[in-house]
Amino acid sequence: MKIAFLGLGHMGLPMARNLAAAGHEVTGFDVMPAAVSAAADGGLTTAESGTDAATGADVVITMFQTGAQVLDAYRRSDGAAGLLDVAAPGALFIDCSTIAVDEARAAHALAEAAGHRSLDAPVSGGVVGAENATLAFMVGGTDEDFEAARPLLEAMGRRVVHCGGAGLGQAAKVCNNMILAVSQIAVAEAFVLGERLGLSHQALFDVASNASGQCWALTTNCPVPGPVPTSPANRDYQPGFAGALMNKDLGLAEHAISATGVEARMGMLAREIYAQYAAGDGAGQDFSGIINTIRAESA
Numbered sequence: 542m543k544i545a546f547l548g549l550g551h552m553g554l555p556m557a558r559n560l561a562a563a564g565h566e567v568t569g570f571d572v573m574p575a576a577v578s579a580a581a582d583g584g585l586t587t588a589e590s591g592t593d594a595a596t597g598a599d600v601v602i603t604m605f606q607t608g609a610q611v612l613d614a615y616r617r618s619d620g621a622a623g624l625l626d627v628a629a630p631g632a633l634f635i636d637c638s639t640i641a642v643d644e645a646r647a648a649h650a651l652a653e654a655a656g657h658r659s660l661d662a663p664v665s666g667g668v669v670g671a672e673n674a675t676l677a678f679m680v681g682g683t684d685e686d687f688e689a690a691r692p693l694l695e696a697m698g699r700r701v702v703h704c705g706g707a708g709l710g711q712a713a714k715v716c717n718n719m720i721l722a723v724s725q726i727a728v729a730e731a732f733v734l735g736e737r738l739g740l741s742h743q744a745l746f747d748v749a750s751n752a753s754g755q756c757w758a759l760t761t762n763c764p765v766p767g768p769v770p771t772s773p774a775n776r777d778y779q780p781g782f783a784g785a786l787m788n789k790d791l792g793l794a795e796h797a798i799s800a801t802g803v804e805a806r807m808g809m810l811a812r813e814i815y816a817q818y819a820a821g822d823g824a825g826q827d828f829s830g831i832i833n834t835i836r837a838e839s840a
């Protein structure tokens with residue numbers, strides 16, 4: 542089975558490496574020459590272009606930044622051959638980028654119209670998960686295509702969940718990250734409120750982590766240093782999950798909220814709060830650093 546892996550960035554390169562290490566025949570490509578050189582230096586087979594990598598491929602995996610990049614690579618707007626034109630007939634297209642639900646559905650439709658099969662398979666777990674092959678995949682597409690992709694996804698991740706039909710992997714991702722954003726803000730507000738009331742960080746942690754306030758934003762990504770020694774707060778909010786990426790994902794949530802007309806007031810407020818955070822230093826800091834903004838604005 543011939544696999545093309547396109548998009549060798551922070552996530553894509555370690556994912557492609559893990560796939561090759563599991564014994565698959567992988568050819569990688571990225572539009573950034575430096576990313577191709579880094580991949581080749583690391584021993585990955587690379588190609589001269591995206592279509593070169595995908596020509597005759599049975600599986601085409603993409604790991605780009607945006608939905609526009611995915612759609613344009615599938616079917617080029619300038620009329621040149623796109624990935625859908627050159628892959629083997631009936632190839633399986635797996636897009637692992639985090640993109641909007643409607644963009645993912647458009648990508649599925651393009652692949653289907655070209656006689657191919659496709660899945661949306663965004664991930665969580667970050668660069669560390671990509672390197673250690675411990676990513677979680679959220680997958681949208683048919684049962685048959687999901688089963689065909691499963692061994693490949695399991696070579697790159699630890700948890701693979703079939704969420705339903707086309708676009709529903711992206712739907713799960715956007716819903717999960719909206720929960721995460723809202724809960725991280727709530728936890729940060731609670732710590733600042735506790736400080737003002739004279740409550741120690743450790744005391745609040747000991748109570749809430751064993752009570753109904755318990756959540757990942759508290760017990761793994763604790764926004765104050767001390768209670769969880771591995772959380773970004775202990776290393777001056779180095780990410781982790783950068784504010785810029787949370788802001789991107791909340792932009793996708795906002796798009797989905799307005800497309801569906803859902804009354805998601807907390808989600809939209811989180812969107813606004815993280816857009817401001819990411820417009821400043823927060824872009825490059827962990828999103829739990831929002832506590833510093835809350836503290837400063839409470840002064």
Ligand code: NAD
Nearest residue numbers: 548550551552553571572573605606610614638639667668
């Ligand atoms: P990145 O910018 O490091 O990598 C994306 C790569 O895609 C870039 O190197 C870019 O040059 C390349 N690219 C774009 N168009 C291309 C094309 N047509 N052909 C070949 N290469 C092309 O981004 P990343 O951090 O690896 O993230 C990738 C995706 O994963 C994003 O959608 C992001 O939201 C999502 N994600 C990232 C993380 C994280 O922690 N970095 C975690 C979960 C999900």
